[in-house]
Amino acid sequence: MVELLRVAWAIAAKDVLLEFRSRTAFVSALVFTALVLAIFNFARDPTAVSALDLAPGILWITFTFAAMLGLNRAFGLERENRALDGLLLSPASRTAIYLGKVLANLVFVGSVEAIALPLFALFFNVPVLPVLGPMVLVIALATLGFVAVGTLMSSMAVNTRLAELMLPVLLLPFLVPPVTSAVQITARLFAGRPFSEVGAWLRLLVGYDIIFVAACILFFESTIEE
Amino acid sequence: MSFLPAYIAGHHAGIPVALDPARALCAEAPLTAPAVGRAALEVRALERNFGHVRALRGVSFALGAGDSLAVFGPNGAGKTTLLRILAGLLRPQRGEVLLDGTPLARSDAAHRRRVGLIAHYSLLYDGLSAAENLAFYARLYGVPDRDAAVRRALEGVALADRADDLAGTFSRGMVQRLAIARALLHEPSIVLLDEPFSGLDQRAAATLRDLLMRLRGERRTMVLVTHNLDEGLELATHVAIQVAGRFAECAPVDGDLAAYRSRYAEATAARG
Numbered sequence: 345m346v347e348l349l350r351v352a353w354a355i356a357a358k359d360v361l362l363e364f365r366s367r368t369a370f371v372s373a374l375v376f377t378a379l380v381l382a383i384f385n386f387a388r389d390p391t392a393v394s395a396l397d398l399a400p401g402i403l404w405i406t407f408t409f410a411a412m413l414g415l416n417r418a419f420g421l422e423r424e425n426r427a428l429d430g431l432l433l434s435p436a437s438r439t440a441i442y443l444g445k446v447l448a449n450l451v452f453v454g455s456v457e458a459i460a461l462p463l464f465a466l467f468f469n470v471p472v473l474p475v476l477g478p479m480v481l482v483i484a485l486a487t488l489g490f491v492a493v494g495t496l497m498s499s500m501a502v503n504t505r506l507a508e509l510m511l512p513v514l515l516l517p518f519l520v521p522p523v524t525s526a527v528q529i530t531a532r533l534f535a536g537r538p539f540s541e542v543g544a545w546l547r548l549l550v551g552y553d554i555i556f557v558a559a560c561i562l563f564f565e566s567t568i569e570e
Numbered sequence: 571m572s573f574l575p576a577y578i579a580g581h582h583a584g585i586p587v588a589l590d591p592a593r594a595l596c597a598e599a600p601l602t603a604p605a606v607g608r609a610a611l612e613v614r615a616l617e618r619n620f621g622h623v624r625a626l627r628g629v630s631f632a633l634g635a636g637d638s639l640a641v642f643g644p645n646g647a648g649k650t651t652l653l654r655i656l657a658g659l660l661r662p663q664r665g666e667v668l669l670d671g672t673p674l675a676r677s678d679a680a681h682r683r684r685v686g687l688i689a690h691y692s693l694l695y696d697g698l699s700a701a702e703n704l705a706f707y708a709r710l711y712g713v714p715d716r717d718a719a720v721r722r723a724l725e726g727v728a729l730a731d732r733a734d735d736l737a738g739t740f741s742r743g744m745v746q747r748l749a750i751a752r753a754l755l756h757e758p759s760i761v762l763l764d765e766p767f768s769g770l771d772q773r774a775a776a777t778l779r780d781l782l783m784r785l786r787g788e789r790r791t792m793v794l795v796t797h798n799l800d801e802g803l804e805l806a807t808h809v810a811i812q813v814a815g816r817f818a819e820c821a822p823v824d825g826d827l828a829a830y831r832s833r834y835a836e837a838t839a840a841r842g
Contacts, residue, residue, distance in 0.1 A: 347712070354709040362697045421695070429659055430693035430752070434710035435679030569661075 348443070351436045355444025360451050362421055369417040370452065373410040377460040380406045385467040399468045400530035404523050406464070407457055407483075408490065414452040415494035416511050418445050419502035428502070428568075438565040442495065449491045457483055475533040482533070485549045486526035489556055493518045496560040500567045518556075525549040609671065610635045610791040611656070611760055616665035618651055625651040626662070627815040633808070635759070636789035640802030643812035644838050649795040650690070652812070653764050656793060657687045669760065683711060686758030690765050692749040696738030700729055700748050703737055704755055711756035723751040727781065743774025750781055761785055763794040767801050779804070799834060803827050811837045 363370055384402045388395075422428035431441055461479075465472040472479060494515050501510035525545040532542050609632035618626040625648040633639055643649050654660040656667055658674060658681065667674040674681050687693075694703045704720040713719045724730045727747035732740070737748060746766065753761065766782070767775050782805050785792060796802045803809065803823060810820040811834055818837040823830075 351710060354706060358695070358698070358706050361702075362695060365697050421697075424696060425694050426689065426691035427693050427695055429687075429689060429691070430707065431710070432659060433657055433682060433685070433687055433693075434707065435682045435712070436710045437679070 348440045351440035352443035356447035359448035373413045373456045377410045381467045395468045399470045400527045411453040415498045418498045442564040445495045482529045486522045489522040489553045492557045612668040616662045638792035638806045639808045640794045640806035641810045647812040648815040686753035686761045688753045688763045694737045701733040727751045742769045761792045
């Protein structure tokens with residue numbers, strides 16, 4: 345177990361360092377986030393639909409698509425010089441490789457979300473601060489779910505010719521449960537409803553994470569080999 | 571009484587034989603022997619198809635510790651497929667690979683630890699420095715005393731003074747040397763080389779040749795896949811010609827290189 349975590353950490357640290365040096369995906373994701381929020385903000389008619397009604401959906405659409413830019417890169421950078429072969433040749437367990445990639449993606453997506461959330465509050469003037477604690481919990485749970493599935497799909501798409509196109513096609517159907525849950529919870533939090541009202545959606549989110557993290561760990565080896 | 575050398579005759583008869591460490595055993599036909607006693611690397615009747623293309627058709631051979639086999643062949647002969655199967659990156663559809671008599675299991679970390687692959691691609695990260703690349707692989711392989719191992723590896727390929735430079739800024743020759751350092755960092759007993767001289771200038775090729783001769787001196791088992799007859803014959807103790815997925819010829823290097831070149835030309839010409 346210690347060995348597994350040590351290798352996963354090494355892979356995550358390598359990915360984060362590579363992204364820190366190039367900042368390709370991170371800057372793209374931030375620019376994308378700012379543009380989406382700005383466009384939605386200026387495109388909506390405030391007299392027809394209130395910001396509070398639209399905001400939860402926009403927030404999670406922004407998070408989801410921004411995350412895809414990072415997920416695409418997760419295995420994309422292993423294509424360079426066929427570095428993925430180097431990983432697979434090594435004695436590192438496939439579970440460690442998967443967990444390392446998930447960890448690096450969580451850092452990436454979490455960083456984008458940390459910047460996007462204040463921007464969102466600014467553009468839509470929604471009361472994020474009073475519900476920050478529950479929001480962080482919801483964001484963490486939803487992000488874990490779609491990063492876990494997205495990392496697996498990224499490993500499947502990486503060897504296809506149109507990897508960037510394939511990832512959304514493969515991934516989006518699997519994101520319906522966590523994104524729907526997250527939108528529902530966010531809408532209730534912004535509306536000032538008590539946290540107890542979101543119990544069912546929260547359980548769905550937790551259940552999704554448990555099932556899909558376990559399933560992705562199980563299936564990763566068969567998707568990455570050959 | 572058979573006129574075949576004992577190590578070949580015994581193997582074809584299905585009798586387990588102890589491999590003469592000075593000689594490799596090659597056979598086109600599937601082998602029936604349950605094990606070759608002292609073979610460091612044994613390949614039995616490997617077959618692999620890609621759709622309708624038969625990339626490998628019953629390739630078999632065995633190498634002892636310190637043997638080096640050069641596999642020549644035209645493009646599309648299945649040489650890289652053979653090497654990828656030996657490295658554990660591809661699964662054969664039939665046949666098996668044995669390391670020290672034990673079948674190669676892809677999930678077995680101990681086996682992967684014994685194999686080093688110098689591929690046509692560097693398997694390095696352009697965005698990491700030479701030292702960072704090696705340190706990363708050292709972590710994956712659990713190399714003890716990582717910093718010292720990385721330093722030694724860089725010194726071994728004359729890149730110690732470029733340790734902190736990004737691999738992406740290196741020339742082709744330097745990348746190839748760094749790739750060799752990466753492949754040998756964990757001191758594998760079996761080294762697989764895929765077109766290692768490809769794209770190298772004369773100086774880089776000479777450096778690489780010296781490195782490979784050193785490996786041969788260290789009694790590591792090597793399988794070298796190349797188009798370059800001169801380089802391959804100089805480094806190998808055994809040579810094989812692979813054509814259309816089969817070993818058309820496989821024999822110890824006997825010194826008559828001109829005859830070998832002629833046979834290579836015949837074998838590849840016969841294929842059309």
